[in-house]
Amino acid sequence: MQLRSSPTAAKSIVGNSRDLAGRLNRMKTVKWSPERTQVNSWNEWDPLKHVIVGYATDCHIPPPEPALEAKVPEDSDMRGQWGKRPQDMIDRGNELLDTFAEMLRGRGIRVDRPTPIDFSQPVVTPDFETGSGFGCMPPRDVLLTVGNEILEATMSYRCRWFEYLCYRPLLTRYWEEDRNFRHEAAPKPRLADSDYRPDYLSGNISIETRLEWTAEKYFVTTEEEPLFDAADVLRFGKDLVVQHGFTTNLKGIEWIRRHFPEHRVHATNFPGDPYPIHIDATFTPIRPGLILNNPERRLPDDQRALFTRNDWEIVDAARPAHNSPPPLCYSSTWLSMNVLVLDPKTVCVEKSEVHQAEQLDRLGMEVVEVDLRDAYAFGGGLHCCTADVYREGGIEDYFPIQPDFAEAM
Ligand code: DAV
Numbered sequence: 001m002q003l004r005s006s007p008t009a010a011k012s013i014v015g016n017s018r019d020l021a022g023r024l025n026r027m028k029t030v031k032w033s034p035e036r037t038q039v040n041s042w043n044e045w046d047p048l049k050h051v052i053v054g055y056a057t058d059c060h061i062p063p064p065e066p067a068l069e070a071k072v073p074e075d076s077d078m079r080g081q082w083g084k085r086p087q088d089m090i091d092r093g094n095e096l097l098d099t100f101a102e103m104l105r106g107r108g109i110r111v112d113r114p115t116p117i118d119f120s121q122p123v124v125t126p127d128f129e130t131g132s133g134f135g136c137m138p139p140r141d142v143l144l145t146v147g148n149e150i151l152e153a154t155m156s157y158r159c160r161w162f163e164y165l166c167y168r169p170l171l172t173r174y175w176e177e178d179r180n181f182r183h184e185a186a187p188k189p190r191l192a193d194s195d196y197r198p199d200y201l202s203g204n205i206s207i208e209t210r211l212e213w214t215a216e217k218y219f220v221t222t223e224e225e226p227l228f229d230a231a232d233v234l235r236f237g238k239d240l241v242v243q244h245g246f247t248t249n250l251k252g253i254e255w256i257r258r259h260f261p262e263h264r265v266h267a268t269n270f271p272g273d274p275y276p277i278h279i280d281a282t283f284t285p286i287r288p289g290l291i292l293n294n295p296e297r298r299l300p301d302d303q304r305a306l307f308t309r310n311d312w313e314i315v316d317a318a319r320p321a322h323n324s325p326p327p328l329c330y331s332s333t334w335l336s337m338n339v340l341v342l343d344p345k346t347v348c349v350e351k352s353e354v355h356q357a358e359q360l361d362r363l364g365m366e367v368v369e370v371d372l373r374d375a376y377a378f379g380g381g382l383h384c385c386t387a388d389v390y391r392e393g394g395i396e397d398y399f400p401i402q403p404d405f406a407e408a409m
Helices: 007-028 088-106 163-177 208-216 250-259 335-338 352-362 373-378
Strands: 047-054 111-114 142-147 150-154 184-187 233-235 239-243 263-267 283-287 290-293 313-316 340-343 346-350 366-370 386-389
Touching: 007 088, 047 088, 047 340, 088 111, 088 366, 088 373, 111 386, 142 233, 142 386, 150 163, 233 283, 239 250, 239 346, 250 335, 335 352, 340 352, 346 352
Parallel strands: 047 111, 150 184, 239 263, 290 313, 346 366
Antiparallel strands: 047 386, 142 150, 233 239, 283 290, 340 346
């Protein structure tokens, strides 16, 4: 086209830029294909097409540090030990993660894997020093996918400060391959002593006291600076639901709110959890209209209206099949409800979690059993060990009625 400075030409330029916007929009909705990287995921249930699955490789039990110590129960077999986890357990963990990845590939889902760094190296910054890193089994903790953006969380444990590096090769590739992809990182936190309450560690704190503290929202992390782990965030289209607890503070939630101005960000807390770390063994959306809630960690009444007023059902999750977590595991038995939804009719459930599988079956879901329990110790369950890259669908408003909800600040 020839440009001339006449009113007609001006009009055609405007026309052209509209065409361009139209083309860009169409590009965004172009059909997904495994050969073409596209980052897009707005919720926890739309059909999954591309996902990252972690590795157990070189996973370490980190040395004590303020935030971690508070999570390790007083009678845990992990107290007092640190260092690389036994190689035979790592191999077994990787075997299960590899099998899981292959199963997903068999269902037509593209699966990428991280690049582990050397976790035996001490983590040293001008503000702190700790003896080792952690691992890269749970990408969900680090990466928050919202639409065409993947955001690296601040993280709140010192041993996890450099964990984002394991995902950089993938994120760099996505950035090169997908012109719409926004690669973002939240401000790295200082994680100085002032980020943690020293009194959280003192003495033999009873479970009763811990429960009182959770109910009062008195957690191991202070409000020194924004802190969040990505696994404290659940995506419901226009709404993001964030757990305030050990790993995410109010400033972290406020940071997320300012970072996603088009979203409505809701702070939640779950009294009943003595160690509130990550929302994904507590509150699990399954499909539009249906959420499983840990019956020991019920969402308080004043925070339920967002869901119930919009006709969403919150049901008690089934009991875990186990009385205790596997050896050297940080997480609770409630990894039973840490499921990965493949689409609104299909869900991956850990193979031994028979009660959870049965409940989801009753709720009309097709259940895909996945053997993962021997990998739990490396950082969690099926939701933890994955991070979304692409789910079909766009941003929807699931909660058009917005009742007063607990404000973050
Ligand atoms: O119940 O121990 C585990 C969540 C891991 N992302 C729990 C929470």
